[in-house]
Amino acid sequence: MLCYVNGIYDKINNRGWGQQKNPTYLTIDIDALDPSQAPGTGTPEIGGLFTWQILTMINMLFKTHNFIGMDVVEVSPPYDVSEITSLAAATFVWRYICNVSSYK
Secondary structure, rough: OHHHHHHHHHHHHHOOOOEOEEEEEEEEEEEEEEEOOOOOOOOOOOEEEOHHHHHHHHHHHOOOOOEEEEEEEEEOOOHHOOHHHHHHHHHHHHHHHHHHHHOO
16 A cells, blocks of 8 residues: 555656745645545545555655645534544644654
8 A cells, every 4th residue: 555655656756746945835635535534524535545645645745845834625524423534634734743843
């Protein structure tokens, strides 16, 4: 599964998006996650990503990109009685903040 994450990372880097000094804004659409990981969204995607894959990509992208901000969109708590979608979104933001403090 890590090769899948590496493939996405390579595609982003090959396009040159935000590399080095170019300011880059990161948006994570929560409905890209598999419904088992984030059921609280209006448009669940069967076979989507797992939370560890997004966390790995965030860590990898910080090595080569100059992030200036981020957001997580499409979180809908009324669709998620267990609140794991909100927890996943909060964890992505927390990981971003941890990386900002490490790389800036």
